[in-house]
Amino acid sequence: MSAEPTIRHVSPAFRTFCGDSALDALPRELARVGARRAAIICIPAVAAHTEAMGRLHEVLGERLAGQFDGVEEHSPLPSVERARAFLAEHDADAVIAVGGGSSVVTARAATILLGEDKNIRELCTRREGGKLVSPKLAAPKLPQWVVPSSPTSAYAKAGAAVRDPETGERLALFDPKARAQGVVLDPGMALTAPPRLSWSAALNVFSMAVEGLQSRKVDPLADALLAHALRTVVTWLPRVEKEPDQAAPRLQLMLAAIMSGQGSDHTGGGLAQALSHAIGPRSSAPNGVVEALLLPHAMRFNAPVVADRLAAIADYLGLADRSAEGVIAEVERLLEVFGVPRRLEDIGVAEESLAEVTAHALDDWAITAGPRVPDREDILALLTNAR
Structure with missing residues (x-):
């Protein structure tokens, strides 16, 4: 390795809150971007933990627009499309993914589909001329935060991969604008998994x-x-x-x-x-x-x-x-x-x-x-x- 490394390292804005009072940061984070109608996207197993979810609902207060708890493992396309429809129906202006990797990916993919308003086949990475190409997705995206119940490297990513159950294909979406604003690590939520x-x-x-x-x-x-x-x-x-x-x-x-x-x-x-x-x-x-x-x-x-x-x-x-x-x-x-x-x-x-x-x-x-x-x-x- 050269003694004079040549690198380009750009760190996207990302805020991390961890500890007993971490959830208290969410209202401030929503206010920071002017969000008033935050929608929760989560898996049924997390939704069933009434104490942990109750604390999250209490913290969000009037800013909670609704909760979609239809996330499925491997983020199949039908559940992602239902999440997108939920965001549109509830006029959400922010998204909070609660749970593990499937919740994070489903929330991110639903946000991309909502913002772009196109068929996923037009938006996903595909092979052209023997090379994999990701379309440029220019539409604005709703701001997102993650309140995880399990560890996953998906927190900090800009991509989302949706599985088409009819073909078995993995449809990859890449959009830096859909990257989460940050993550809130709450001890109570961590113990739900x-x-x-x-x-x-x-x-x-x-x-x-x-x-x-x-x-x-x-x-x-x-x-x-x-x-x-x-x-x-x-x-x-x-x-x-x-x-x-x-x-x-x-x-x-x-x-x-x-x-x-x-x-x-x-x-x-x-x-x-x-x-x-x-x-x-x-x-x-x-x-x-x-x-x-x-x-x-x-x-x-x-x-x-x-x-x-x-x-x-x-x-x-x-x-x-x-x-x-x-x-x-x-x-x-x-x-x-x-x-x-x-x-x-x-x-x-x-x-x-x-x-x-x-x-x-x-x-x-x-x-x-x-x-x-x-x-x-x-x-x-x-x-x-x-x-």
């Missing part, structure tokens, strides 16, 4: 950090975020199961999620992420589990071109063995400690689905950001080995 959900979501945070640190785009500022996210997950993830009634481990993982999401914004995603997007809906496991399971396989694929980056990961983890295989072995050990399944067959992925998974993964934007871009045969070989 089952420990197992916090566990699986944190695996996405871990995988995104490891893949971001393998990027050939070396950005010391992004690396600092990713490295601390990595260490935070290693320290706090085991404590979620040991201390299920304590908010501290969950809040720490949520902070790691912000760092992992922001850091990987600058370094890009990776192969395990792209493959998990395609495999997740075809498995019995959450995307974070799928991503973590595939992580060592993706690392071995990338190893020939990122030996120096893997050595840096060894330093962040305090390893004496800085070789590629030594680092991958440590990641495998950590995944075993975390309780991650080892084989795709363990999470219900059928061999006959691998060809379809490969086709969908090749159209995923994240696959273009890795240090070594695979072809169809590379992906099939990786998936077959992982099964």
Whole structure:
């Protein structure tokens, strides 16, 4: 690496509030942008926690325009369209996503569809002339905030991926104007998620950090975020199961999620992420589990071109063995400690689905950001080995 790095690092405006009084920031945040009719978008499981949701409703007061609790796992297009219609019907001028990744993605996608007022097929990333192209989405978007119940790197992102249940396609929307204004980490809301959900979501945070640190785009500022996210997950993830009634481990993982999401914004995603997007809906496991399971396989694929980056990961983890295989072995050990399944067959992925998974993964934007871009045969070989 050159002693004089050349980087372009632009940090979007993003406000983070964490702690017992964090929810009190929401009315001030809404007033800051002149919002008077905020709509909540959440999953039914979170809506059922009347105490936590009651506190949120109380804080919002007259600014609460309504609550849509029809979010579904993997953000299928029909539920996103219902959320868009809800925002329009309630004349919302702000959006608060409550829950995990599906709530965040559904809220962001619904906001984009509402603002652009077009069919999603006209707005999503698509392949043109052999390249993936994201249309420029120029319409204004409603301001958004996130009140999470589980950790996810989606908090800080500008994109949203919607699944079309009729075709199995993942329709990706990218719009920096739809990025959340900030996140509010409330201890009570953090404890609404089952420990197992916090566990699986944190695996996405871990995988995104490891893949971001393998990027050939070396950005010391992004690396600092990713490295601390990595260490935070290693320290706090085991404590979620040991201390299920304590908010501290969950809040720490949520902070790691912000760092992992922001850091990987600058370094890009990776192969395990792209493959998990395609495999997740075809498995019995959450995307974070799928991503973590595939992580060592993706690392071995990338190893020939990122030996120096893997050595840096060894330093962040305090390893004496800085070789590629030594680092991958440590990641495998950590995944075993975390309780991650080892084989795709363990999470219900059928061999006959691998060809379809490969086709969908090749159209995923994240696959273009890795240090070594695979072809169809590379992906099939990786998936077959992982099964």
